[in-house]
Amino acid sequence: DAKTTQPTSMDCAEGRAANLPCNHSTISGNEYVYWYRQIHSQGPQYIIHGLKNNETNEMASLIITEDRKSSTLILPHATLRDTAVYYCIVRVDETSYDKVIFGPGTSLSVIP
Amino acid sequence: DAGVIQSPRHEVTEMGQEVTLRCKPISGHDYLFWYRQTMMRGLELLIYFNNNVPIDDSGMPEDRFSAKMPNASFSTLKIQPSEPRDSAVYFCASSLFRDRDGNEQFFGPGTRLTVL
Numbered sequence: 153d154a155k156t157t158q159p160t161s162m163d164c165a166e167g168r169a170a171n172l173p174c175n176h177s178t179i180s181g182n183e184y185v186y187w188y189r190q191i192h193s194q195g196p197q198y199i200i201h202g203l204k205n206n207e208t209n210e211m212a213s214l215i216i217t218e219d220r221k222s223s224t225l226i227l228p229h230a231t232l233r234d235t236a237v238y239y240c241i242v243r244v245d246e247t248s249y250d251k252v253i254f255g256p257g258t259s260l261s262v263i264p
Numbered sequence: 265d266a267g268v269i270q271s272p273r274h275e276v277t278e279m280g281q282e283v284t285l286r287c288k289p290i291s292g293h294d295y296l297f298w299y300r301q302t303m304m305r306g307l308e309l310l311i312y313f314n315n316n317v318p319i320d321d322s323g324m325p326e327d328r329f330s331a332k333m334p335n336a337s338f339s340t341l342k343i344q345p346s347e348p349r350d351s352a353v354y355f356c357a358s359s360l361f362r363d364r365d366g367n368e369q370f371f372g373p374g375t376r377l378t379v380l
Contacts, residue, residue, distance in 0.1 A: 195268075195355050195357070198368035198369065239307075254308075
């Protein structure tokens with residue numbers, strides 16, 4: 153599975169959009185991009201995933217570049233409860249779970 | 265559904281003691297995962313099961329660690345004997361395989377283990 157790189161930390165003003173970037177330049181054509189977040193002292197929580205097209209759900213939007221070498225997770229109106237560590241991972245399918253790597257992620261601080 | 269259930273939530277034990285962590289996956293899910301999280305190493309995959317069968321245990325740190333899944337609704341992670349360096353938060357997660365549609369994992373609240 154491709155390795156990802158994310159900024160260590162980011163700040164965002166409450167109510168503003170939070171844009172979290174992720175680089176996955178070695179991604180393969182059949183690898184999905186997944187985003188999870190972990191609020192302090194809780195288990196990681198699934199946010200969204202995508203393959204080629206941009207995706208949106210009730211939590212966030214995922215923008216994947218045309219060459220698929222990077223993506224951006226967008227929280228449209230960040231709240232204090234969105235303060236968490238955000239993980240970007242890529243993998244193929246069930247057969248590559250053994251290669252799933254949760255890196256250090258991006259620590260997002262939403263500021264009042 | 266109540267989500268993934270783990271017990272105990274906190275465990276404090278002394279070095280050399282046996283520790284058993286328990287997990288109940290979401291009903292109907294066919295994959296179960298055990299992770300360990302520490303400040304130094306982050307979130308590591310230890311082992312995962314598919315339909316109760318262990319698929320890959322290459323992440324298990326050493327022979328002191330063992331995991332079982334006797335049925336679809338229960339799994340254990342055992343450490344015997346425990347050592348201080350095993351202190352960490354252990355997460356259990358489950359997922360349902362959906363071909364070509366992505367497969368998100370649902371994590372439990374974790375067990376915080378402290379070995380003195």
